[in-house]
Amino acid sequence: MTASAPTTPGPVPVSWEALEVLRSDAGNLTHEVNCHLEETLTWYRQLSTDERASLRLIAQRGIGGLITWLENPSSRSLPLVNELLGSAPTDLMRTISLQRALQLIRSIVEAVEQRLPGLVPAQDQQLMLEAVLRYSREVAFAIADVYARAAESRGAWDSRLEALLVDAVLRGEPAEQIASRAAAVGWRSHEGVVVVVGEAPEQADAVFISQLRRQCVRFSADAVVGVHGDRLILLLGRVTELEAGLERIIPRFGAGQVVFASFAGSISQAHASAQSAFIGFGAAGAWTSAPRPVAAEDLLPERALCGDETAKTALRESIFEVLRAAGNGLLETVTAYLEAGHSLEATARELFVHTNTVRYRLRRVTDVTGWDPVNPRDAYVLQTALAVGRL
Structure with missing residues (x-):
């Protein structure tokens, strides 16, 4: 040298x-x-x-x-x-x-x-x-x-390898290529991946990336950091105490929203989760009161509006199809409730049932879908899912 x-x-x-x-x-x-x-x-x-x-x-x-x-x-x-x-x-x-x-x-x-x-x-x-x-x-x-x-x-070369791995996961390259790139950066986790996407700070140099990586390995077995344009992207393996860990690294991101998505499988199969976090970051601005950080699965309506087919599929299969299969008037009840401006009485009159029956059915909707029609945000998710399902 x-x-x-x-x-x-x-x-x-x-x-x-x-x-x-x-x-x-x-x-x-x-x-x-x-x-x-x-x-x-x-x-x-x-x-x-x-x-x-x-x-x-x-x-x-x-x-x-x-x-x-x-x-x-x-x-x-x-x-x-x-x-x-x-x-x-x-x-x-x-x-x-x-x-x-x-x-x-x-x-x-x-x-x-x-x-x-x-x-x-x-x-x-x-x-x-x-x-x-x-x-x-x-x-x-x-x-x-x-x-x-x-x-x-060596640090500069490692950063280039990590950037290539992040790019491969986002592009959805063949699993063998992703696994090879992961091995090149020393990725050891066989399952459990968390993808975090946020705005990159102004000074995202090699020193910053090294310090952020050291912070991440305190609550994850593996940590890969990549900067794509104005976005800072993290791939974390085998994360422990995700919520507390994210709180520690949030100050490292820029002023914008931070979106994360979890995947139970290996990094070579994490493309869909990475895409959901990546698209979720671009869509998060539509939810002005979103928490920071926010899970990509909580941004299903916004992602669907951005054309995310994964979000549309999740809305249709986990909400619309579930309600239709549950029967007992749940789909009709939540539809009437949302169209009636969240009025129990108006919904009861529309369906010719008692208001207590409406309350019971709405509770059942919450049980089978995980979304509460009485909550304004959950009601928006349900309404978007019904529209996607009918389309």
């Missing part, structure tokens, strides 16, 4: 004799550093032969870089990563974590500090230790910078 090279301050002016001793003893110094690593770092001994060889090369290049730096007192700055250590940072990232890399640097410095006082002349010992400390500090910063840049690149 090529990185912008941090630079060291000017070299410490050590004597020519000290440099000669350091050059002649570089091989022994490297060997002692390797022995010190074996003794002090447990994880180092557990690495494979090739991995230890890569780290020994890092130590060798580091000592060689120190000598080169001290040999050029006229140079005020020297790049550390690319010219002095060659491909060592790349090898380092492939082998160990940043924490272990810094442990490695610390152990190398300790070994060099223990060995140097017995090598160089007395008048150069303090200057040489100062040089080692300054040089090792710059090396540590340079390697940390390489790790940080690599993490940013």
